[in-house]
Amino acid sequence: MERSGYKSEIPIFEFHGGIHPEEHKLESNQTPIQEMTIPKQLVINLKGQAGNRSIPVVNVGDKVLKGQVIAESDGIFSTFQHAPTSGIVVAIEKRPIAHPSGLDDLCVVIETDGKDQWIELFPKKNILELERAEMLAHICESGIVGLGGASFPTHIKLKRESGIDTLIINAAECEPYITCDDRLLQERATDVLKGAQIISHLYDDIKIIVGVEDNKPNAIDALVDARKQLEMDTVKIAVVPTKYPSGGEKQLIQLLTGKEVPHGGLPADLGLVMHNVATCVAIYEAFEFGKPLISRVVTLTGEACKKPGNYEVPFGTPVEHLMSFCNATNPGVLVMGGPMMGFELPNHKVGIVKATNCIIMAAPKELKHDHIALPCIRCGACMDACPASLLPQQLYWHAKADEFEKAEEYDLFDCIECGACAYVCPSDIPLVQYYRYAKSTIRNQKVEKTKADKARLRHEARQERLERVKREKAEKHRKAAEARRKAAEAAGEDDAKKAAVAAALARVKAKKAQQDDSETDNKANDQKDTDA
Amino acid sequence: MSLISSPFAKKPTSVTELMLWVVFATLPGLFALVYFFGFGVIINLILACTTALGTEALILKVRQRPVLPILFDGSAFVTAWLLALALPPLLPWWMTVVGVAFATVFAKHVYGGLGNNLFNPAMVGYVLLLISFPLEMTSWLPPAELAQNPVGFIDALSYIFTGTSMGGEPITAARLGVDGFTMATPLDHVKTELAQGYRLAEIETHAVISGLSGSGWQWVNIGFLAGGLFLMFRKVIGWQIPAGVLLGMVTMSFVLFAGNSDHFLSPSFHLFAGATMLGAFFIATDPVTASTTPKGRWIFGLGIGVITVIIRTFGGYPDAIAFAVLLMNMTVPMLDYYTKPKVYGHKVKRQQGDTDAH
Numbered sequence: 001m002e003r004s005g006y007k008s009e010i011p012i013f014e015f016h017g018g019i020h021p022e023e024h025k026l027e028s029n030q031t032p033i034q035e036m037t038i039p040k041q042l043v044i045n046l047k048g049q050a051g052n053r054s055i056p057v058v059n060v061g062d063k064v065l066k067g068q069v070i071a072e073s074d075g076i077f078s079t080f081q082h083a084p085t086s087g088i089v090v091a092i093e094k095r096p097i098a099h100p101s102g103l104d105d106l107c108v109v110i111e112t113d114g115k116d117q118w119i120e121l122f123p124k125k126n127i128l129e130l131e132r133a134e135m136l137a138h139i140c141e142s143g144i145v146g147l148g149g150a151s152f153p154t155h156i157k158l159k160r161e162s163g164i165d166t167l168i169i170n171a172a173e174c175e176p177y178i179t180c181d182d183r184l185l186q187e188r189a190t191d192v193l194k195g196a197q198i199i200s201h202l203y204d205d206i207k208i209i210v211g212v213e214d215n216k217p218n219a220i221d222a223l224v225d226a227r228k229q230l231e232m233d234t235v236k237i238a239v240v241p242t243k244y245p246s247g248g249e250k251q252l253i254q255l256l257t258g259k260e261v262p263h264g265g266l267p268a269d270l271g272l273v274m275h276n277v278a279t280c281v282a283i284y285e286a287f288e289f290g291k292p293l294i295s296r297v298v299t300l301t302g303e304a305c306k307k308p309g310n311y312e313v314p315f316g317t318p319v320e321h322l323m324s325f326c327n328a329t330n331p332g333v334l335v336m337g338g339p340m341m342g343f344e345l346p347n348h349k350v351g352i353v354k355a356t357n358c359i360i361m362a363a364p365k366e367l368k369h370d371h372i373a374l375p376c377i378r379c380g381a382c383m384d385a386c387p388a389s390l391l392p393q394q395l396y397w398h399a400k401a402d403e404f405e406k407a408e409e410y411d412l413f414d415c416i417e418c419g420a421c422a423y424v425c426p427s428d429i430p431l432v433q434y435y436r437y438a439k440s441t442i443r444n445q446k447v448e449k450t451k452a453d454k455a456r457l458r459h460e461a462r463q464e465r466l467e468r469v470k471r472e473k474a475e476k477h478r479k480a481a482e483a484r485r486k487a488a489e490a491a492g493e494d495d496a497k498k499a500a501v502a503a504a505l506a507r508v509k510a511k512k513a514q515q516d517d518s519e520t521d522n523k524a525n526d527q528k529d530t531d532a
Numbered sequence: 533m534s535l536i537s538s539p540f541a542k543k544p545t546s547v548t549e550l551m552l553w554v555v556f557a558t559l560p561g562l563f564a565l566v567y568f569f570g571f572g573v574i575i576n577l578i579l580a581c582t583t584a585l586g587t588e589a590l591i592l593k594v595r596q597r598p599v600l601p602i603l604f605d606g607s608a609f610v611t612a613w614l615l616a617l618a619l620p621p622l623l624p625w626w627m628t629v630v631g632v633a634f635a636t637v638f639a640k641h642v643y644g645g646l647g648n649n650l651f652n653p654a655m656v657g658y659v660l661l662l663i664s665f666p667l668e669m670t671s672w673l674p675p676a677e678l679a680q681n682p683v684g685f686i687d688a689l690s691y692i693f694t695g696t697s698m699g700g701e702p703i704t705a706a707r708l709g710v711d712g713f714t715m716a717t718p719l720d721h722v723k724t725e726l727a728q729g730y731r732l733a734e735i736e737t738h739a740v741i742s743g744l745s746g747s748g749w750q751w752v753n754i755g756f757l758a759g760g761l762f763l764m765f766r767k768v769i770g771w772q773i774p775a776g777v778l779l780g781m782v783t784m785s786f787v788l789f790a791g792n793s794d795h796f797l798s799p800s801f802h803l804f805a806g807a808t809m810l811g812a813f814f815i816a817t818d819p820v821t822a823s824t825t826p827k828g829r830w831i832f833g834l835g836i837g838v839i840t841v842i843i844r845t846f847g848g849y850p851d852a853i854a855f856a857v858l859l860m861n862m863t864v865p866m867l868d869y870y871t872k873p874k875v876y877g878h879k880v881k882r883q884q885g886d887t888d889a890h
Contacts, residue, residue: 016876021541100537176541250876263877339540367540372598374547374605375647379819380770381545383826388876393824394868411875419539426547427647433537 001025001242004217006224008239010209013258015251017387018243019420021176021340023215028301029179031309033187036298037325038085042110042316043351044070045097049151050355051077056108062089065119067292070108073140079153080143083110084294084314086117098319098336098353102346110316121290127201132161135202142286143293143354148181148247148276149337151355154283157273164203165271168256169196169280171212171219172240172247175338178358180297181277183310185212185219188281189226193235195280198287199273208235211252215242244340245418249274251387263414278357298322298356303363304331316351322359323348332364339367340419374427382421382431388414392421396431399438404445407438415439473514480510550768551606554814555613557763561755561810562617568675568748571685572621575692576628577613583632584612591641607646611635614814615654618807618854619661620672622683622691622703627665631657651861652821655854662849670850672717674709675748678739681705709740718746719806720850722797731794745804753804760813769817772826776833777812777840778803784841802841811836811853821861828864828871835860 001023047053054071058064064083071081091109096102124130124138140155148170169192173181185192200206212220220239227235240246240255250261252274259270267274278296285291294315301308306327313322319334335342336356345359352359360367382392391410398406415435422431484506488499565573588608592599612632619628635657643649662669676682683706687697696702716724718741725735735741744750763769781802788796802808807815816822816836823832836856843852 019543021543254876260877262879263875265877333540335538335540337538339538341538342540343538344540362540369542371542371546372601374601375645377547377607377647377819378822378824379550380824383824383873389873390875391825391872410872411878414875414877417538419541423539423541424543424545426545426550428542428546430537432539436537 001215002217003242004214004220004239006214006217006220006237006239009236010238010256012238012240013255015246015254015387016389017385017420018245018251019385019423020242021244021423023242024177024301024339025179025182025215028177028299028308028310029182029186033183033297033310033312036295036311036313036317036322038112038114038116038314039317039321040112041090041318042084042087042112042314043095043318043349044081044084044108044110044316045095045351045353046071046081046106046108047097048081048315048351048353048355049079049145049153051079051153051156053106054078054081056092056106058089058092058108060089060092063087064089064110065117067119067121067294069141069292070110073153077153077156079145079155080141080292081108081315082143082292082294084316085110085112086115087112096347096350098345098350098356100343100346107351108316123290124287127198127287130201132202135198138286139283142282142291144279144282144286145293145354146276147278147282147296147354147357149341149355149357151353154275154279157275158199158202160268160273161203163271164206164268164273166207166209166257166273167196167199167203168252168272168274169208169210169277170247170249170252170274171210171216171223171277172252173216174213174242174244174247175340175342175358176244177301177360178299178338179301180299180310180357182216182219184277184281184297185216186222189219189222190230191284192277192280193223193226193230193232194288195282195284196235196275197230197232198283199275199280208232209238209256210235211238211240211246211256213242213246214239244420245387245416248387248416248418250416293354296354296356298352299358300326300361301358302328302331302335302361303366304328304361313352313356315354318349318351319345319359320348322352323361326361328361330364331361333360333362333367335360335362335367340423341417369428371428373429376425376427376429379426381424381426385420385424387418387420388416390415392431392435395438396429396434399434402441404438404442408442412438412442476514477510480506480513548604548606551610553763553766553768554610555606557759557768558613558617558756558810558814560758561752564748564752564755565617565621568677568751569621569673570676570683570688572623572673572683572688572692573617574685575688576616576619576621576623579625579628579692580612580616580619580632581609583629584608584636587633587636588641591637592645595641595645597645602646605646608636608640611640611653611657614810615657617810618654618658618815620669622671622673622688622706623661623668624695625692627661627668631661634660647820649820650864652815652818652857654818655815655857658854659858662854666849670717670720671703671707672720673707674740675746678709678747679706680708716740717806717850718749719844721746723844723850726795732797733794745801745806749806750804753809756809756813760809763813763817769813769819770826770829772829773817773822773833774812776830776835777816777837778808778833780834780837781808781812781841782837783834784838785845788841788845796845802844806844806851807853808840811840811857815853816857816860821857821864823864823867823871825868825871825873827873828867831867831871832860832864835863 052074056071058070065086068083070083073079087110090111094104095107097105136155144154145151196208223237238256245251261267282293295312297310298313299310334345336345378393386392394410417432419432484503487502589599635653639651639653639656640649690698691703721740764771782799785799785802789798823829839856840852843855
């Protein structure tokens with residue numbers, strides 16, 4: 001593929017490993033972004049972003065307008081969702097969702113009316129007058145999440161203010177096949193930079209760097225023009241060599257700064273915050289036009305796709321609608337995301353979500369290979385390809401043997417699941433699957449262990465309580481006996497009869513008291529046990 | 533539902549392909565061997581490979597594994613190929629068969645087959661033969677230019693299968709040099725002569741020692757060096773192990789040579805003698821049994837180089853690569869454990885027991 005001759009404006013560092021898979025970008029990056037037709041039904045998944053499920057605020061039968069809020073953030077770690085077009089809510093129920101598990105989840109189904117009628121929008125162009133919190137709230141209420149693929153709620157990523165000195169715009173788009181960011185830059189580089197400018201208002205003083213792979217020459221030219229036009233001279237354009245996974249957050253940071261995000265830390269610990277180009281455009285539109293995030297650019301490609309290209313697709317559009325639009329009959333594999341980190345869609349009816357950057361409609365043999373996995377010969381090709389400098393061969397060995405502690409010792413959780421190892425493996429071992437398996441098992445074990453620990457603590461507390469009750473009873477008996485003895489002594493010998501009666505009474509009283517006590521105790525204990 | 537999982541893209545390099553590259557890269561060395569030591573080498577190769585494939589198929593059947601896909605991974609073939617290249621040219625046929633079968637069954641499948649063995653199978657086979665049949669295993673032919681009775685293909689076949697030539701001559705006849713003495717390999721020759729009290733300078737005048745490291749042998753080594761560099765260039769093997777072996781060998785032999793050049797061979801002699809290049813580029817680099825980390829590979833190679841010189845100099849056997857490789861194979865689990873590279877985002881290399889919570 002053509003490489004840009006544009007020289008990077010900042011020095012570029014290296015990251016370990018990486019691979020050069022076939023790029024497959026030309027299939028989809030040759031035509032301008034087009035509007036996707038609106039399907040009859042939109043299936044909007046309430047867990048369509050990283051974090052928690054959004055809370056629906058519409059009911060079945062409600063008429064909704066384009067841009068109207070249909071689900072709100074749970075206030076912690078989720079986002080707002082809006083109706084992508086006007087229509088009627090016909091169902092709020094569990095439907096298959098775009099997730100590798102193939103599980104069902106709660107979806108809002110909208111029967112579209114074809115009028116595409118907007119709700120009234122409230123732009124916020126007066127950014128300089130806005131408080132930081134107001135800006136973040138507006139971003140949250142506009143439903144903006146990271147559009148690079150992970151769909152992390154953007155307002156959370158922007159929350160931290162102190163110590164942030166650099167905003168990196170991630171335009172590396174290193175996955176093969178995907179070109180939505182490339183096209184967006186080619187056509188709307190000014191909007192991207194305007195979005196970046198809005199983000200920069202959230203911070204006192206922040207540098208802006210755009211990190212872009214050199215296989216997007218037109219995008220780079222567009223960026224240079226846009227910067228000139230907007231007079232944003234301080235924006236630096238960092239051109240990195242094409243290598244997968246340059247677009248990984250940690251890898252791009254290493255490429256542009258030479259620094260590594262500390263283990264267990266965040267880019268913010270290095271003073272960095274990173275956003276994808278499409279996220280910048282979404283932020284720009286949210287402030288400039290008051291437009292919530294209701295659609296995104298999705299790359300439709302693959303050999304089975306007869307109209308490959310990039311399309312502005314409303315969220316919730318069923319994949320089968322996209323397939324019929326592209327005359328993709330019978331694709332061999334249907335992948336959401338790129339070929340390296342995407343997943344095979346189990347169902348054609350699922351609606352696209354905010355994380356959907358690409359749908360590959362692959363021909364039967366395009367992405368499937370029928371080699372059987374041979375034994376690992378420890379050749380180390382995976383180690384040489386690993387961008388995290390892990391030892392994938394050892395991780396595989398331990399994951400396969402269920403030696404999870406060993407796998408953790410080899411830093412299993414630093415694996416970013418980029419798939420570079422499995423790509424180069426001459427034995428065709430599905431390495432990433434082993435790591436996912438090991439990770440999920442370890443997580444489950446930790447949950448189980450916490451549960452077991454809690455149960456043990458509860459049991460120990462109960463034992464202690466029973467012991468205490470026993471001790472208290474013994475003490476009571478002792479006191480009662482004492483009282484009897486004292487009474488007898490006080491009564492003297494002449495009144496022995498009276499004393500005998502008193503003692504008998506005391507005994508009865510003590511017994512009764514004891515019975516009552518144990519009953520209440522038992523009741524209390526039962527109650528406590530049920531509570532626990 | 534049979535969903536496949538990412539990555540969907542795949543680089544089309546297979547284990548079989550890697551194995552074939554290895555075989556291909558031995559060709560220059562092989563040509564040199566055939567040129568100097570006759571067709572026995574080829575007969576050994578055919579014998580060894582047939583045995584290996586047969587044994588592998590049989591044992592896969594016994595272990596109830598899919599025979600064909602594993603047979604064609606090429607690993608058994610490569611083991612036999614490399615072992616055969618290390619065998620004396622006229623070794624009796626059944627010894628070759630025993631060595632290869634033992635390597636396949638005991639050094640490989642007893643551990644669980646390809647990828648699971650701790651010891652280099654070819655070298656296990658070689659060492660079994662060396663300690664069982666020391667005479668036959670050290671009986672090399674004189675190089676072509678020094679041979680009194682050059683051995684043709686038919687004669688070689690006859691020697692290997694019957695022990696005598698077609699004309700009924702005993703094998704000792706084939707081993708006579710032009711001067712009428714029985715030939716030993718240069719390393720063997722030096723060792724025996726030194727034991728007799730000769731100084732190195734005197735020994736070096738003998739015909740068998742001529743050239744860098746002995747007549748014929750230097751060319752064999754140059755052949756394997758060329759093939760090995762090609763493998764390195766193709767990235768079939770890493771550079772750390774061969775570099776380590778050669779550096780270890782040069783360092784160790786230099787220390788001895790600098791101390792007493794009358795008694796100890798020079799580094800350059802060691803480099804081109806015996807199985808040095810075959811060992812450094814083809815044997816020690818077996819990925820299954822070598823260390824797998826970059827730093828570990830360095831240490832692994834250095835160890836082999838140093839041990840080889842020690843055994844060649846002070847040990848009972850003339851060549852020592854096989855022993856050195858097996859000894860270093862034993863250290864691999866430990867090497868791998870203590871040479872983990874620094875992982876992205878970690879300040880320093882993780883030490884043992886340092887398991888911070890995730």
